[in-house]
Amino acid sequence: MLISAGPVQSLGTESEPRLRFGEDAKPDGAWRGRRFLWLGDKPAYELSFWCGTCAFLFERMEGANETCSIADVEHRLTDGLHDIDQDVVTRFSELLPRGDYLPLLLSVEPRLVRPSQPGDYFAEEQVAVWGMNNFWDLPENPRTPYYRTFGTRVDDGTHLFEFVVPMVPPSWNEAARVAAHAEALAERSTMTAVAVSILDICAPAANITGEYATHWALTHFLLDGNHKMQAAAQTGRPLRLLSLLSVDASLALPNQVARIPELRAGRFLA
Known part of the structure; x- marks a missing residue:
C-alpha cells in the first residue's frame, strides 16, 4: 500500500557520501565497468549491468557488513511515521550522494526468501x-536472504517486482531486538524502516525461453530497520518503509520512475 508520495527533491551531499551508486573501473576494451552500490570505499552490492538487457541483479559483496542507522531519529521511526517526515528524509539523505530522489512512504508485508528456495525471484520468475x-x-545468486513485498502488472508483458x-x-x-519489535508490531503497524531505492528495468534482447517479458525491479536497500523487517516477516504483520528512490541511479527514465507511486498504490497482482 502507498501511504504517501512526495515530489522529487534534490537531496544528498556533494562530498564523500557514505553510500553511493556507481561504476567500478572499466576493463580495457569494455563498454562499461560493473555497477555497484558502494558502502564507504567498498562495494556492498553488485547491481544489474548498464545495458538493460542482462538479467536483473543484486548480489551481496563483502562490503555489505554494517547498517546505517541514525541514532537521533530512531525514536521517531520506532513510534512510526504517518506521513513523509522531511526532517527524517533530510537526515538520511546526508548519507547519500547529491541527486534527485522521490520520497515514498509505503506499507509492506515482507516475506523472507533465500536463494534457490521457494519464492526466490532469481530461481523462478x-x-x-x-x-x-x-x-x-x-x-543468478544474490548471495543473501532478502524480502519480497509486492508485485503488480505494469502493462501487457511488463511486471513490477519489489524487493x-x-x-x-x-x-x-x-x-x-527482533522479539521486542515483534511485540510492538502486534500493537501498531506504524513502525518504520528506511531505505535508499532504485528502479531497474530489464528486458532480454531476444526471446530466450518463450516467455519474453519486461521486468521492473523496485529494490529497497535498508538503511535502518533490519530488526524491524525481520520481525514483520516472522509475524506476518505490516511495517512502514520510508523509501528515497534515486532517479539518477535507476536504470529507468524519469517518467518511468514517476509511475511508481501510481503502481505502488495498486492492487497486489504477483
Missing part, C-alpha cells in the same frame, strides 16, 4: 524469462 546463467547453468534487501543478513540481527 527470472529463469522463466532469461533462463539459467550461461556460464554456471544455474540461477527489500538488508545490508546485513538476518542471522546477524540480535534476537532480543
